[in-house]
Amino acid sequence: MNENEIQLKVQALVDGELTGREAEALQQRINDDAKLQHLHAKLTQMRGLIADSELPRPLPESRDFYWNKIAETIEHEKRAGERAAPPTPASRWLLRWLAPVAGVSALVLLLTLQQPTAPDLGITLNSDHELEMSDDEIDVMTYNSDDDSMSIVWLDYSMDIQRDYMELWLD
Amino acid sequence: MPSLPDYSTAEEPQLVNWAKGGDLQSFEELVSRYRDRAYARAFSIMRNEDLAVDLSQNAWVKAWQRLAQFHGEASFPTWLNRIVTNLCLDELRRRKRARMDSIEEIEEATGPVENRMEIQEVDPMERLNREELRERIDAAMAKLSDNHRTVLVLYEYEQIEYKHIAEKMGTSIGTVMSRLFYARKKMAALLGETLKRDGLIE
Numbered sequence: 526m527n528e529n530e531i532q533l534k535v536q537a538l539v540d541g542e543l544t545g546r547e548a549e550a551l552q553q554r555i556n557d558d559a560k561l562q563h564l565h566a567k568l569t570q571m572r573g574l575i576a577d578s579e580l581p582r583p584l585p586e587s588r589d590f591y592w593n594k595i596a597e598t599i600e601h602e603k604r605a606g607e608r609a610a611p612p613t614p615a616s617r618w619l620l621r622w623l624a625p626v627a628g629v630s631a632l633v634l635l636l637t638l639q640q641p642t643a644p645d646l647g648i649t650l651n652s653d654h655e656l657e658m659s660d661d662e663i664d665v666m667t668y669n670s671d672d673d674s675m676s677i678v679w680l681d682y683s684m685d686i687q688r689d690y691m692e693l694w695l696d
Numbered sequence: 697m698p699s700l701p702d703y704s705t706a707e708e709p710q711l712v713n714w715a716k717g718g719d720l721q722s723f724e725e726l727v728s729r730y731r732d733r734a735y736a737r738a739f740s741i742m743r744n745e746d747l748a749v750d751l752s753q754n755a756w757v758k759a760w761q762r763l764a765q766f767h768g769e770a771s772f773p774t775w776l777n778r779i780v781t782n783l784c785l786d787e788l789r790r791r792k793r794a795r796m797d798s799i800e801e802i803e804e805a806t807g808p809v810e811n812r813m814e815i816q817e818v819d820p821m822e823r824l825n826r827e828e829l830r831e832r833i834d835a836a837m838a839k840l841s842d843n844h845r846t847v848l849v850l851y852e853y854e855q856i857e858y859k860h861i862a863e864k865m866g867t868s869i870g871t872v873m874s875r876l877f878y879a880r881k882k883m884a885a886l887l888g889e890t891l892k893r894d895g896l897i898e
Contacts, residue, residue: 533873536880540851542858571880574887575852578833582736584752585745592727595756596720602757 535561539568708772716763723763727756730773737777740849741784743838751787755780781854785864788842836886844879851876 526534531554537543538551555561584591703711703725714722734755738748758779759766766775837845843865850861858876862869 529874533870533877536877537858537873540858540876567884568880571884572852574829575833575848575880575883577852578830579736579740579849579853580830580834581732582739583732584735584749586749588728588731591731591749591753592724595727595753595760596724598753598757599720599760602761 531561532564535564536568539565539572709768712763712766712768712772715760716766723760726772730776731756733773734776734780737780737849737853738784740837740853741781741842741846742787743845747787751783752780755783758783778854781850782864785846788846789866792842832887832890833883836883836890839886840879840882844875844882847872847875848879848883 534543534551535555538548538555543551555565701710701714701722703722706714706722706725708726708729711722711726715726731752734752735748738752738755739745742748742751755776759776762779766772770778837848840848846865847861850856850864851858856864858869858872862872865872
């Protein structure tokens with residue numbers, strides 16, 4: 526420990542911030558060192574002087590003037606809080622659950638409406654829109670096996686139809 | 697019809713309970729009882745009348761808003777003064793951001809100046825009564841930098857441990873110890889000067 530560190534340790538001892546072996550070891554060192562004894566005595570003296578030395582200080586304002594500003598601020602912040610009040614528990618519950626439920630319901634409704642007609646590729650909607658399938662709208666995956674002399678072709682047009690229906694529906 | 701409570705004679709815990717229930721008049725009575733203490737604490741840290749008035753008023757508003765968090769572990773004025781202190785620390789941080797470090801802080805950081813300082817031989821208790829001594833201590837406190845005065849107030853008046861002071865001031869325990877040591881040395885030196893000037897010591 527350098528000189529500065531030992532001074533801070535002595536102060537910590539005076540302030541009761543050291544305990545146990547650390548405090549005992551430092552106390553022993555102080556007992557053997559006149560300079561540290563002097564520092565310890567002066568720090569103890571300063572601590573005793575400053576503690577409890579805060580001057581009582583009367584407010585420079587009248588009681589009413591001081592209180593009125595506090596009361597006005599409390600009232601102002603209360604009103605501001607009411608204006609920007611967070612949702613009540615009931616409305617919070619609604620916001621938390623109603624929005625996702627409404628979204629899911631709309632999606633389910635949409636899918637339900639289009640599912641029965643999806644397999645018919647020449648679907649006519651109740652307006653004058655007509656969906657026409659072309660090859661590039663169909664996802665095609667082919668599996669060929671010479672060993673088995675077999676070819677399997679998957680045609681997946683359901684997502685395209687749904688997407689197109691959604692666009693038409695939104696139009 | 698129930699009669700209005702007699703606020704002026706009510707005990708502090710009763711006033712706090714009424715205030716927690718939204719009774720602003722009981723809170724006004726608490727303000728009346730402890731406003732000087734709140735102001736004095738703010739002044740001890742800020743050393744500016746207007747700021748101390750404003751910050752102590754803000755502390756009362758915060759206290760009203762946070763009354764539900766007061767459970768009586770400490771006394772009401774102790775709890776209130778902690779709010780005052782925290783607001784003062786916030787204000788000091790705001791001000792510090794807008795100005796350069798003081799010469800004292802630069803000296804503190806460089807170390808050798810601090811290490812060369814010797815604690816003055818001061819034994820003022822023998823020559824002054826308590827009130828005179830408090831006034832001199834108060835005047836000496838006013839001459840410290842914000843950081844050194846604040847750490848003294850937190851340690852000596854608020855009786856907060858090093859580690860909690862470090863948390864409040866957003867610094868390390870080592871810095872708190874260093875500031876406290878420097879502040880006490882400076883106080884000893886300032887008190888020595890004033891006593892010498894007054895002819896109380898040679």
